[in-house]
Amino acid sequence: MGAVFFYHLTQGPLDKTLPVLLEKARGAGWRIAVRGNDPDRMGWLDERLWQGAKDSFLAHGLQGGPNDALQPVLLTTGPTAANAPECVMAVDGAPVSPEEVETMQRVCVLFDGTDLEAVQQARSQWKSLTDAGCSAQYWSEESGRWEKKAEK
Template structure:
């Protein structure tokens, strides 16, 4: 079954947290798909990943580009997996409708805004459904120093 990680963002924004997590995936040789809830968010993430750090580069591109299947990191709004990713990030409330849709992935990562009551409630609902479907679920929260701690 797919390992599903829930990252509770409270001290840092998605734009601060996502690039290092993507870099770790690439270091491990994993292809990634990042699913956002809107085309505007995909465009914003695309622009951010080009400029977030002058010393780093994350090879990526949006779905719909002619070389989308070749991208190590693919940004999309769709539940598809054209680049054969083994890790799927879901941000801003994006989700896969059916717990069985997680099967192609070794890991799925939900990043949710812990300061948004609706996002927290949605994450709790997803946790319950995915755990009931047999997925291994873990919850991660940042400590005061900004390090991620596994809480559940």
């Protein structure tokens, strides 16, 4: 059974934090689906990932391409991903089910700490997933570095 990690973004924006988490997940050998709600926003994120740090290369694709199943990281808006991920990173309030947490190595929920609606959505996800018996951790960067603040 996997676990869900909640990342409360307060110091760095999504397009700076996500590549770091993707690199760590790739380092664990996982295939990843980055799930959002809006195709335009996922296209924006795709562009940002291609414009990453000069000393790194993060191979990824945007859903709908001819090689979706081969992508180590696939950006998608759907509940399933063609690349058979072992890790899902949900952004912008994208849904995550308890069943999904159980089948994945890891599920990450990244949310903007400056957006009250995003914080409320993350709290709701935390409650529904932990009430369903999912193992969960809450990570905050408010001190300037990532710290685990809660675990259930």
